[in-house]
Amino acid sequence: VIGFDSTAPGYIWRIDSELSKTATDLMINALIKAGGFRVFERVKLDAILKEQDFQAYSGRVDPSTAVKIGKMLGVDLIVTGSVTSIIYKKSGGIKIGPLSLKKSSASVTVTIRAINVTTGEIVFSEVKKGTTSKSGVSIRVPVAGGLGLSSESATDIFSAIEDVCLQAAAEFAVKMDSRAIVVSSLPLEGYVVKVESTSSGAITKVYINLGEDSGIKVGDEIKIFQEGEVILDPKTNEILDRELDLIAQARIMTVKEKLSIALVTTKFSNIPIMPTDIVEVIR
Template sequence: MYNYKFRSSLLSVAAIAVLCGCGGNKLDVLAYPDRIKTKVSIPDVCMPQYKSAMPTVAVIEFTNNSTFGKAQLNDTNSKFSSIKKSAAVAGVVAAPTAVGIGMVSATKIDSDSKTSNVQRDVDAKLSSSITGPLESIVVNSGGAKLFTRSDMDKIDAELKFQDSGLVDPDSAVKFGKTSGVRYIITGSIDNVEQTYRDNSKAANSVNRMTSRSDNSATKLVGALLSLGASITDGMLIETKITVKLLDVETGKIVFSKQLQDDVNIGKIRQPNYDQVVGGVKSAILSSLPALEEELSSYFAVKGYITKLKAKEQNIIAQVNVGKEYKVVEDQLFNVYEFEESEDPMTGIITCDVIETTTKLRASQQITPKTTWTTIEEGRSSFLKLGQLVQKTHEKAGLGIPKF
């Protein structure tokens, strides 16, 4: 009994230490007296990888290729008139010639409307619902600078990027030279769909069947299925968007991904325009987090080893990124090697980027511009001054000791 209680107490203390973030990676740099001065040899073709400045990124307005966006709405006594359309779900108010959900002929079904109608133009501004969150993703990456919206507007006017969607390569290169931007994020809103989901018949059928059973567990399962079906009923708004990343130095698309998501705006069979707009924007927002990990590979913080110190067989390394790049204690860094590569058929020389098995772990010795690290895993013997490192999205796990 004593051993069990003692072990349980130790586990509790260890768990509390992990949850509180106690421990960390404390390092006494002065305890490492020996300096290592071996420098890495960098092929000329790989030198661009060592640019210290963070790339500047601009988020351009997205093209709206869907049939939803701008429209003309009829207000009748401060209420929206209902329009029924053969190619879309009824309820979105739009004139037959306006851009709405399906530009098709419409027939009025609201027989109670008054004769005094006021027509107004509306714009859902769907592109704005994408650019803001994408700018936040870029800023939170820590490894890129955002081209300001005011500067973006000036160059939009000059090069006419606004509402044009993905710019052509020549314009992208021109834009980069004019603004100093390295990457452009843009794309398109591809589709908006409305679907009313009604599971009531199926739910009622299951409930009737299970309610006749003498088994209480069966009745409970039937009731839960019925409740679940009822909760998922409602108007679904589904969106599809495409996000593309352009490298303006080359004018090439280096990344493209289609995102799809939907939201349930409630049991509203004929939603008005504003309700649909809210659903569309919510669906777009919920799809964007899927981009964070993939975009981070382009905007991850990069640096290189500036100092190496040793104590017997133990080696520590200083890297030239710190608090300014949101580095915290226990932050992990990947270490990279570079090799010049020649295509045997074309003779074209390129740079191969090789991620090594060695990871560095940030200690508490962090300044705004530098971080001292220890070797978390892998070989330390091959480390050299100037080797490229990249901040990961991981922190070293402290774990709970075994007894």
């Protein structure tokens, strides 16, 4: 899950802010509750992107950026979101020193997307609304890095964002379950994560990001492609098409939990096999 940004008037924040981290953690928790997902820990994600000096991390994540980040991390999907509207209201208030009795409500609109790292396809995109309301005693305490938010308004706003995350995660889990049934009849795709060759280059082993859960098995044949020109939608940056050059074929020798090892049997080009090259299992 890549940090959520906000373009809501009066509540604008970037994905490298503390407010973004709070919203991101809410989405991570929602996906874990929904079940069926292995979620990359946010702290590790931040550390890796910082180590790699990934400059785009401070801006909005589009499909082409998601593919780069996803391949760097070795994940299948990147989930990202953007808060587009925040409406916070409060009324009443009998003040007793720093305390006050009040009613408050928050309404948010969030766009949540999931992007397939291998293809750049947006596999889930929903605009969700979340609300929360409460009444009681509150104390106004500034929130660090919170754009002037008090603890009371931040609590209401992030409760509404949590509502959105829980809705989206539940729908996403159902969609991915149904999609898995359809995908089982489609070509199985992944990408190369490591290449090992003898000094002569006669024997080449490739490690790919398809493990036991993918259904790949020992003896399967795979094609290895190198990506050529990528055609992007100029408005959304969605990947519309890409050129693929077949450079080799290999046979799966070992299948592990999260990856498989294949031995290259045929080379169709002098182009070297590289990490992030695309692989397709021959059915």
